[in-house]
Amino acid sequence: MTLADLLPGESGIIQEVDTEPLLQQRLLDLGLLPGTHIQARFRGRRGDPVAYMVRGTVLALRLSTAKDVIVHPLGRSL
Amino acid sequence: MLQRYLIALAGNPNTGKSTVFNKLTGLKQHTGNWPGKTVVLAQGSYTYQGHTYEIYDLPGTYSLSASSPEEEVARDFICSGQPQVTVVVVDATCLERNLHLVLQITQLTTSVIVCLNLMDEAKRQNMVLDVHQLEEELGVPVIPTTATTSEGLQALQDAIARVTHGALRPQPRSLQLDQEHLASSFYTHAERIADQVVANSQQGCDFSARLDKVVTSRHLSIPLMLGLLASILWITIVGANYPSDLLAHLFFQLEDLLTTLFIKLGSPAWLHGALIFGMFRGLAWVVSVMLPPMAIFFPLFTLLEDFGYLPRLAFNLDGLCQKAGAHGKQSLTMAMGFGCNAAGIIAARIIDSPRERLLAILTNNFVPCNGRFPMLIVMGTIMASSVVGAQMGGCVAALVVLVALVFSVLATLMISKLLTSTVLRGELSYFILELPPYRRPQIGTVLVRSFLDRALSVLWRAVIVAAPCGLLTWILANITFHDITLLGHLSNWLQPLGQAMGLDGVVLLGFILGLPANEIVIPIIFMGYLSQGSLMEVQGLAAIQDVLVANGWTWLTALNFMIFTIFHWPCGTTLLTIKKETGSLKWTLLSILLPTAFGITICVVLTKIVDILYVGCS
Numbered sequence: 001m002t003l004a005d006l007l008p009g010e011s012g013i014i015q016e017v018d019t020e021p022l023l024q025q026r027l028l029d030l031g032l033l034p035g036t037h038i039q040a041r042f043r044g045r046r047g048d049p050v051a052y053m054v055r056g057t058v059l060a061l062r063l064s065t066a067k068d069v070i071v072h073p074l075g076r077s078l
Numbered sequence: 079m080l081q082r083y084l085i086a087l088a089g090n091p092n093t094g095k096s097t098v099f100n101k102l103t104g105l106k107q108h109t110g111n112w113p114g115k116t117v118v119l120a121q122g123s124y125t126y127q128g129h130t131y132e133i134y135d136l137p138g139t140y141s142l143s144a145s146s147p148e149e150e151v152a153r154d155f156i157c158s159g160q161p162q163v164t165v166v167v168v169d170a171t172c173l174e175r176n177l178h179l180v181l182q183i184t185q186l187t188t189s190v191i192v193c194l195n196l197m198d199e200a201k202r203q204n205m206v207l208d209v210h211q212l213e214e215e216l217g218v219p220v221i222p223t224t225a226t227t228s229e230g231l232q233a234l235q236d237a238i239a240r241v242t243h244g245a246l247r248p249q250p251r252s253l254q255l256d257q258e259h260l261a262s263s264f265y266t267h268a269e270r271i272a273d274q275v276v277a278n279s280q281q282g283c284d285f286s287a288r289l290d291k292v293v294t295s296r297h298l299s300i301p302l303m304l305g306l307l308a309s310i311l312w313i314t315i316v317g318a319n320y321p322s323d324l325l326a327h328l329f330f331q332l333e334d335l336l337t338t339l340f341i342k343l344g345s346p347a348w349l350h351g352a353l354i355f356g357m358f359r360g361l362a363w364v365v366s367v368m369l370p371p372m373a374i375f376f377p378l379f380t381l382l383e384d385f386g387y388l389p390r391l392a393f394n395l396d397g398l399c400q401k402a403g404a405h406g407k408q409s410l411t412m413a414m415g416f417g418c419n420a421a422g423i424i425a426a427r428i429i430d431s432p433r434e435r436l437l438a439i440l441t442n443n444f445v446p447c448n449g450r451f452p453m454l455i456v457m458g459t460i461m462a463s464s465v466v467g468a469q470m471g472g473c474v475a476a477l478v479v480l481v482a483l484v485f486s487v488l489a490t491l492m493i494s495k496l497l498t499s500t501v502l503r504g505e506l507s508y509f510i511l512e513l514p515p516y517r518r519p520q521i522g523t524v525l526v527r528s529f530l531d532r533a534l535s536v537l538w539r540a541v542i543v544a545a546p547c548g549l550l551t552w553i554l555a556n557i558t559f560h561d562i563t564l565l566g567h568l569s570n571w572l573q574p575l576g577q578a579m580g581l582d583g584v585v586l587l588g589f590i591l592g593l594p595a596n597e598i599v600i601p602i603i604f605m606g607y608l609s610q611g612s613l614m615e616v617q618g619l620a621a622i623q624d625v626l627v628a629n630g631w632t633w634l635t636a637l638n639f640m641i642f643t644i645f646h647w648p649c650g651t652t653l654l655t656i657k658k659e660t661g662s663l664k665w666t667l668l669s670i671l672l673p674t675a676f677g678i679t680i681c682v683v684l685t686k687i688v689d690i691l692y693v694g695c696s
Contacts, residue, residue, distance in 0.1 A: 022145055022430075023508040028261035029141035030510065032177055035290050036265075041287070046397045049406075051513055056172040058290070060393050060511040062400065 001073055003052070004066035006040035012071030014038055019068035031055040032069060082123070082130045083242050084160050088152055088183060089167035090176050091138030092386075094195045094404045094513035095223040097121075098167050099135045099294040101522070102235070119151070126235045131242075133159070140175070142182045143261070146430055156186050162242045165234070167193045169224070170200040170207055171515075173276055177268035178261075180216065184250035190218045191237050191248070198224040199515075206277040215271045218248035226520055280502030282385045286515040290390070306387070307483065310378045312476035315455055318370035325366035333358060352552055360548015363601035364540040371452040373533045376417060380528040384519035388413055392511055395627035405434035407442075412490060415445045419648060420655040422447075427659075430505040437494055439659055440669050443648040444490040444676075446483070448532070449596040454479045456600060457636045460623045464633075478640075485646045493672060536597070543595045551591060551605045553688075565606055579678060579686030581636040582630070589642065594650045596643075634688055638681045645677030 006012055014036045017027050031054060032038070041051040041058060049060045089095040103122030120135040137148035156164050166183055168176040184190050192212070213220045219237050223230030240246035256263040292298055292521060333354060340350045382388070392409040397407050406431050415422030419442050426438040446454060455475065462474035498504070502656060554565040562570070569576075569583035572590075576582040584606035592599035604622070609628050626635075647670040648656065657666045 015650075020508075025143055025145045025261075026508070026510060029143055029145070029178075031178065031265055033262045033265055042291060042294055044294065044393060044397055045299055048400070049393065049396050049509075049511070051290070051294070052394070055175045057175055058286075058515075059514040060396070060513055062396070062406070062509055065510070066506050 003069040011039040011074040016070040084159035085133045086164040088136045093169040165307045169548045171427040174272035192220040193224045212275045217251040281396035314375040316472045321370040356549040356552025357545040360544045363599045364544040368452045368597040374531040377528040402494040404494045408438045411438045419447045419652040433504045446487045579681035643671045645673045
């Protein structure tokens with residue numbers, strides 16, 4: 001499953017980031033690496049963008065980007 | 079000669095880096111372009127123990143992998159070997175992410191000091207940080223600070239001095255790095271160090287999380303945004319009245335004084351007219367009518383920015399931006415445009431994709447800047463007070479201006495959509511937005527700094543622009559040709575177009591002569607209306623209303639005026655900025671054409687419709 005499938009409150013472990021090189025570098029710089037814990041926080045008014053908590057920071061990604069991040073779901077946690 | 083030492087200030091965004099910079103340099107700072115680069119660097123200086131230190135505030139970045147212009151600048155500056163010391167400002171509450179940058183920097187230069195900022199936040203979250211352990215792990219000095227209260231800054235200055243003069247030599251630990259996977263090996267080290275140094279770490283800030291749920295919620299986000307904006311406008315409108323009257327009164331007295339002086343010196347009437355009725359009144363007008371709303375709105379807006387609201391605004395508006403084919407950061411440049419369009423256009427540098435950046439530049443002028451706010455406010459107030467009376471006037475005026483603003487944002491998105499489906503077609507680039515924790519705004523500092531900044535810049539513009547324009551207008555209004563003044567000739571020539579737009583020739587002439595700065599449009603219009611050929615004395619809004627009504631203004635005229643105020647060509651400064659930023663005359667011309675055509679069309683159509691309705695009714 002991908003980051004876009006996580007519902008608010010659900011967490012996952014990033015397995016793979018597969019996207020265009022520039023965006024890939026950006027996401028790596030922000031610490032979205034394989035093995036990183038990430039949690040979906042809240043969604044925009046129409047479900048897009050979505051805010052995620054990763055390494056102590058809240059980052060908002062568009063769904064089109066979130067779809068490129070493969071995660072292993074861990075279920076709900078808060 | 080005194081030697082000046084160069085210090086670079088690096089750090090992630092939202093670590094309080096600017097606060098550290100401001101506290102260290104006080105008011106001794108200016109922004110300048112790093113030669114050949116596209117990102118603006120703030121620069122300032124301070125003196126410590128007899129030595130002068132020149133600080134460069136590098137753009138906030140998460141990394142130095144040079145995948146954005148900001149990162150490139152930061153990297154090049156640090157690598158250039160020029161800074162004696164690089165201070166990395168670090169958010170103590172979010173150590174792991176920040177260490178990633180610190181470790182990257184210590185690979186580039188050894189002369190590094192870590193400023194462990196936001197210690198108060200860390201304490202509030204019950205975090206415990208082992209500073210000595212961190213120094214040990216990094217091999218560089220670590221100075222804990224709370225920049226908002228200046229705590230630790232003395233120690234920071236001391237460390238900077240000691241490293242600069244070789245009394246303290248940082249020796250960064252060398253790292254085992256996997257060149258294939260650089261980012262991940264930096265993070266592996268960062269994780270390890272953060273684990274050893276931090277006890278009791280929590281994930282993020284509770285207060286921010288709860289507030290964000292409300293601020294970004296499906297039903298409340300938009301009403302909340304409008305409510306905030308309406309309150310700011312209301313405070314501006316009500317608050318501007320008093321200083322406005324006071325300033326007008328002062329200028330009026332000063333004018334009497336100057337006139338007496340002129341008579342005593344026996345100066346000719348034309349000189350008195352040109353200097354007092356032209357220059358002085360032009361200046362007086364701008365300062366007393368335009369300055370107060372600008373000097374109130376801008377600091378309030380800055381306060382909202384300081385609190386951390388703008389990223390949420392971008393979050394809430396991103397859906398609309400996506401639909402319009404615009405980059406998510408365009409909401410931010412648009413918000414900057416409310417302060418000053420030229421600033422908003424420079425801010426578009428934060429957008430990497432050239433196509434989306436151009437889009438943000440071309441559409442920025444569709445939102446009214448701080449210089450056009452007073453025009454909207456004056457008209458809104460006049461309209462409101464003529465309909466509901468002065469008492470409720472403040473609220474209604476705020477509402478009128480609010481509607482105008484919402485309309486300007488929608489128009490921006492519409493034009494963006496138009497451009498992205500025609501001349502600026504292309505792939506939507508990615509957008510990642512950080513939502514930093516809300517921070518208690520530093521009310522005092524922000525208010526004083528932005529008020530001073532605004533007041534000084536308006537005063538300066540009043541001197542260099544309003545005074546000469548006042549003079550020019552006075553000359554046009556006092557030289558006659560075939561029994562009609564030059565001003566009369568020009569406005570007669572513009573009359574047909576003006577009338578079709580539900581305005582008149584004088585108003586259009588005001589907008590044209592007001593090209594150097596929007597603040598002087600209304601004063602020029604008044605000079606055109608008043609037969610004596612000089613700017614009227616500043617007497618407050620009631621007098622303005624009388625003059626307008628006497629010149630045939632109706633609610634429709636005021637409405638068209640507001641529309642054209644928002645949608646017409648950019649001011650001179652903005653045009654120069656667009657030319658500089660795009661490097662193209664073609665795009666600069668388009669940036670004139672777009673809003674002007676849009677404004678004229680709406681005014682003409684609106685006037686036509688109202689005409690037809692009236693004829694239908696009678």
